[in-house]
Amino acid sequence: MSVSENQLIALLPLLIVAGTSIVVMLGVAVHRDHRLSATLTFIGLAAAFASLWIAGPAAPLQVTPLLMLDRYALFYIGLIVAASMAFVLLSYGYFERCEGDHDELYILLLVATLGSAVLVASSHFVSLFLGLELLSVALYGLIAYRHSRPLPLEAGIKYLVLAAASAAFLLFGMALIYGALGTMQFGEIVVRLARADFGRWLVLPGLALIVTGFGFKLAVVPFHLWTPDVYQGAPAPVTAYIATVSKGAMFALMLRFFYRSGAHALSPVFIVFSIIAIASMIVGNLLALLQNNVKRILAYSSIAHLGYLLVAFQAAGDLGPTAVTFYLVSYFVTTMGAFGVVTVLSDGSSEAEDLEDYRGLFWRRPALAAVFTAMLLSLAGIPITAGFIGKFYVVAAGASSAMWALIVILVITSAIGLFYYLRIVVVMYGQTSESPASVSRLAPAGSLVLAVLAALLVWFGVFPGPLLSFIRNALAGMA
Amino acid sequence: MILLWLILIPLIAGVVAWAVARWSPSTSRWVALVAVLIDFVLALSLWTGNFHAGLHTWFEQADWAWIPQFGIRFHLALDGLSLLLLVLTFFLGILSVLASWNEITDAVGFFHLNLLWILAGIAGVFLAVNLFLFYFAWELMLVPMYFLISIWGHENRVYAAVKFFLFTQLSGLLMLIGILALFFLHYHATGVYTFEYQELLGTTMSSTAEMWIMLGFFIAFAVKLPVVVLHTWLPDAHTEAPTAGSVILAGLLLKTGAYGMLRFVVPLFPHAARTFAPVAMALGVAGILYGAILAFGQTDLKRLVAYTSVSHLGFVLLGIFAWNDLALQGAVMTMVCHGISTGALFILVGALQERIHSREMDRMGGLWSTAPRLSGAALFFALASLGLPGLGDFVGEFLVLLGTYKVSIVLAVLATVGVLFATFYALRMVQRAFQGPNTHDWRVADLMPREGLVVALMVVALLWLGLYPRPVLDTFQPAMARLEQLASGR
Numbered sequence: 014m015s016v017s018e019n020q021l022i023a024l025l026p027l028l029i030v031a032g033t034s035i036v037v038m039l040g041v042a043v044h045r046d047h048r049l050s051a052t053l054t055f056i057g058l059a060a061a062f063a064s065l066w067i068a069g070p071a072a073p074l075q076v077t078p079l080l081m082l083d084r085y086a087l088f089y090i091g092l093i094v095a096a097s098m099a100f101v102l103l104s105y106g107y108f109e110r111c112e113g114d115h116d117e118l119y120i121l122l123l124v125a126t127l128g129s130a131v132l133v134a135s136s137h138f139v140s141l142f143l144g145l146e147l148l149s150v151a152l153y154g155l156i157a158y159r160h161s162r163p164l165p166l167e168a169g170i171k172y173l174v175l176a177a178a179s180a181a182f183l184l185f186g187m188a189l190i191y192g193a194l195g196t197m198q199f200g201e202i203v204v205r206l207a208r209a210d211f212g213r214w215l216v217l218p219g220l221a222l223i224v225t226g227f228g229f230k231l232a233v234v235p236f237h238l239w240t241p242d243v244y245q246g247a248p249a250p251v252t253a254y255i256a257t258v259s260k261g262a263m264f265a266l267m268l269r270f271f272y273r274s275g276a277h278a279l280s281p282v283f284i285v286f287s288i289i290a291i292a293s294m295i296v297g298n299l300l301a302l303l304q305n306n307v308k309r310i311l312a313y314s315s316i317a318h319l320g321y322l323l324v325a326f327q328a329a330g331d332l333g334p335t336a337v338t339f340y341l342v343s344y345f346v347t348t349m350g351a352f353g354v355v356t357v358l359s360d361g362s363s364e365a366e367d368l369e370d371y372r373g374l375f376w377r378r379p380a381l382a383a384v385f386t387a388m389l390l391s392l393a394g395i396p397i398t399a400g401f402i403g404k405f406y407v408v409a410a411g412a413s414s415a416m417w418a419l420i421v422i423l424v425i426t427s428a429i430g431l432f433y434y435l436r437i438v439v440v441m442y443g444q445t446s447e448s449p450a451s452v453s454r455l456a457p458a459g460s461l462v463l464a465v466l467a468a469l470l471v472w473f474g475v476f477p478g479p480l481l482s483f484i485r486n487a488l489a490g491m492a
Numbered sequence: 493m494i495l496l497w498l499i500l501i502p503l504i505a506g507v508v509a510w511a512v513a514r515w516s517p518s519t520s521r522w523v524a525l526v527a528v529l530i531d532f533v534l535a536l537s538l539w540t541g542n543f544h545a546g547l548h549t550w551f552e553q554a555d556w557a558w559i560p561q562f563g564i565r566f567h568l569a570l571d572g573l574s575l576l577l578l579v580l581t582f583f584l585g586i587l588s589v590l591a592s593w594n595e596i597t598d599a600v601g602f603f604h605l606n607l608l609w610i611l612a613g614i615a616g617v618f619l620a621v622n623l624f625l626f627y628f629a630w631e632l633m634l635v636p637m638y639f640l641i642s643i644w645g646h647e648n649r650v651y652a653a654v655k656f657f658l659f660t661q662l663s664g665l666l667m668l669i670g671i672l673a674l675f676f677l678h679y680h681a682t683g684v685y686t687f688e689y690q691e692l693l694g695t696t697m698s699s700t701a702e703m704w705i706m707l708g709f710f711i712a713f714a715v716k717l718p719v720v721v722l723h724t725w726l727p728d729a730h731t732e733a734p735t736a737g738s739v740i741l742a743g744l745l746l747k748t749g750a751y752g753m754l755r756f757v758v759p760l761f762p763h764a765a766r767t768f769a770p771v772a773m774a775l776g777v778a779g780i781l782y783g784a785i786l787a788f789g790q791t792d793l794k795r796l797v798a799y800t801s802v803s804h805l806g807f808v809l810l811g812i813f814a815w816n817d818l819a820l821q822g823a824v825m826t827m828v829c830h831g832i833s834t835g836a837l838f839i840l841v842g843a844l845q846e847r848i849h850s851r852e853m854d855r856m857g858g859l860w861s862t863a864p865r866l867s868g869a870a871l872f873f874a875l876a877s878l879g880l881p882g883l884g885d886f887v888g889e890f891l892v893l894l895g896t897y898k899v900s901i902v903l904a905v906l907a908t909v910g911v912l913f914a915t916f917y918a919l920r921m922v923q924r925a926f927q928g929p930n931t932h933d934w935r936v937a938d939l940m941p942r943e944g945l946v947v948a949l950m951v952v953a954l955l956w957l958g959l960y961p962r963p964v965l966d967t968f969q970p971a972m973a974r975l976e977q978l979a980s981g982r
Binding site: 376379390393395396397401405408409412413417420421424425427428431432435439442476477478481482485 | 673
């Protein structure tokens with residue numbers, strides 16, 4: 014099987030990311046320098062982002078049976094690469110303040126990014142698994158990167174054990190579907206499912222196992238048990254990465270898999286997803302109420318948000334995927350921003366994760382507190398933030414398919430959610446006895462990222478039109 | 493275009509006020525004051541400029557495509573009802589800025605940012621004729637209000653602020669479901685994606701669907717209004733908010749609920765509203781009596797005034813759902829007059845609290861001897877509140893009672909009993925706080941010229957509304973006629 018020139022062009026973003034990881038690795042072998050590694054990584058990611066415009070005209074293009082480079086894939090690759098760039102800028106300032114060597118962090122990041130990009134472009138079980146493992150293995154390293162400390166190490170091992178188990182579920186599920194349908198290609202699965210002469214008793218358990226594997230990565234109830242510990246244990250920028258890129262890539266893949274295979278229209282699958290969505294919304298929001306640790310609050314809130322996404326995911330027609338994609342974009346911006354604030358406030362010795370660390374933040378650092386407030390309000394879905402349009406879209410998608418029960422639960426649980434977002438806000442605006450003299454300067458790269466994210470948050474919240482047409486265009490290109 | 497400026501000016505001025513406060517807090521106050529004054533003048537010029545042309549429906553519009561994929565337009569439009577409430581908004585806005593001139597000393601810039609953004613949100617609510625834009629503005633005014641209460645409020649502010657936010661947000665989301673359900677029903681009937689108010693009027697739907705969607709809207713507005721049962725956030729929020737916050741809450745935010753009932757609930761869902769009217773009117777009467785009785789039992793002056801709001805807004809609800817000419821005129825008059833008289837009472841209580849650091853009536857008494865101007869003003873607005881003829885509130889409540897009498901004699905009689913109760917709580921307040929011997933030996937400064945000006949403006953406004961309400965009635969009459977026509981047109 015030969016790869017043509019056109020296919021190489023379509024693959025360009027992936028190739029650049031992969032190439033950058035090798036360049037950075039060689040660079041580390043020659044000379045260890047944190048700034049150099051970070052800069053190289055950033056340039057590589059920026060080049061990969063720019064190459065999307067070169068790859069764009071070549072799309073849609075099937076490259077080997079494994080990868081489908083269509084506008085949908087390129088859109089999500091762009092989102093993932095942009096998030097990774099934000100990660101580089103945030104973690105440079107963060108790890109600069111930590112002891113030890115930091116260069117390998119960027120290699121792991123590039124591998125994880127490559128894995129995510131493969132995931133969103135995959136059209137075959139093999140590439141799905143390949144991408145997933147690239148992502149997971151790199152994440153073990155990233156989570157436990159500060160291995161001299163107990164919490165990250167514990168989080169890393171927890172993630173390793175559970176991710177390995179879920180990968181086994183996924184593999185078994187794929188095997189069952191292959192056994193029933195005789196193909197691992199998403200497109201073929203659609204055709205053969207339509208013929209209805211398959212062994213239903215193999216396909217449904219197979220789908221159930223695959224959903225289990227997906228559910229673990231998405232951290233939806235009841236596969237969420239690792240989330241709070243890993244969120245808390247991992248270094249703040251890595252948490253941001255898990256919350257955005259890892260979940261976003263998985264959801265994009267799931268959207269493609271189920272829309273292409275049409276499997277989510279099977280009523281048992283619909284019921285299972287509805288139960289998962291309801292459980293995630295309720296459990297995520299209720300447990301978040303009980304936390305006093307900002308990272309854990311955000312962990313439970315992300316469980317709830319994935320529940321909201323599943324509501325839109327279930328909606329029929331075009332509205333569902335558009336809503337999911339818009340919500341994911343706003344979720345990326347918001348979550349990156351929220352964890353970005355945690356990141357820039359953390360120093361080498363401790364993470365700024367206790368609610369008390371934020372007391373009176375507004376009086377010490379008004380701009381930072383304003384950004385965090387905006388992010389939290391976006392998570393709560395308040396106007397002029399992207400989260401408002403996202404939530405509006407999700408409810409609209411649900412209403413268009415008349416899923417009233419799911420929407421009412423969404424509305425009620427999100428009002429509960431408001432309560433813990435406001436708790437953080439209240440603490441930030443509370444009075445503090447601490448003198449404002451102890452304010453140190455923030456890392457410039459981190460501040461830049463936060464400023465850009467806040468601007469995007471408001472931009473998408475006030476003028477969502479252009480982004481919406483862009484997303485519709487990308488979804489229409491899902492081949 | 494001028495309508496857009498009405499919203500943009502406070503938004504921009506809010507940011508400016510925040511920015512300049514770092515160097516000079518008093519500049520920040522002036523920026524806020526000038527911005528609201530400009531808006532007030534603009535609103536007045538719209539009023540006088542169009543008054544003789546008859547103020548027909550939507551005499552001023554501004555319309556841009558916003559999110560075309562969904563038929564969402566940035567569409568503002570003005571009729572007499574909106575105009576009147578806009579004038580009230582900026583009038584009370586000016587007074588709120590003046591009333592907090594000395595009260596607010598922390599984070600002055602951020603305070604004015606929030607104050608101006610609330611006013612912009614309220615103006616947006618009164619102007620929006622696209623349901624998405626309406627919901628956007630509706631939600632937008634919550635956040636700054638939340639900050640206003642939770643940062644500059646009194647002792648129990650965080651609890652009150654969170655309660656306020658949760659109540660309004662949850663009910664707002666129910667309205668969102670209602671809006672979207674209406675949107676999709678309209679889409680299925682016509683194949684057009686639109687959130688435009690004008691186009692959604694007269695959407696065909698089954699009576700069950702109409703009832704459910706109407707209830708979604710009703711609950712959102714009922715929380716704001718507030719209707720008894722859903723009112724529990726109100727006494728806390730009003731009591732804990734700083735003076736400007738209480739003035740805006742009572743004077744304006746509650747009116748957005750009433751406005752929503754008038755503009756959306758009845759015209760969009762006429763059949764369901766007619767079926768539901770007896771329940772709503774009964775809730776209105778319950779509110780009148782409940783609010784009055786609880787107001788009588790309060791010892792905290794601010795809480796007392798807060799409960800009188802529950803009572804007065806009961807008249808508004810009663811008038812709206814009685815839905816005839818007289819009752820509607822009365823409802824709108826009550827909205828405007830209640831905004832002024834209750835706003836004034838909150839300003840006076842705030843001024844008093846600045847001086848004696850208490851809101852407990854047990855700690856007061858005999859204040860007339862030391863602060864005659866303040867006490868006299870309080871008596872004036874207490875009398876307005878109890879419905880003394882010659883003052884605005886009387887006109888509103890009287891018209892509501894007349895209109896209700898045509899629909900239900902029983903409810904009219906019960907509501908009249910509520911007016912009687914108002915006499916008890918208003919006079920009890922004046923007696924315990926201001927009259928009698930000065931047992932605590934208070935020596936406090938009387939109203940400053942700035943405060944005196946604020947109070948004088950409100951006195952004049954109430955006298956005008958009470959003695960010569962014709963121009964005001966004429967202002968909203970065409971708009972109300974149009975709404976009635978919409979609600980009965982099918």
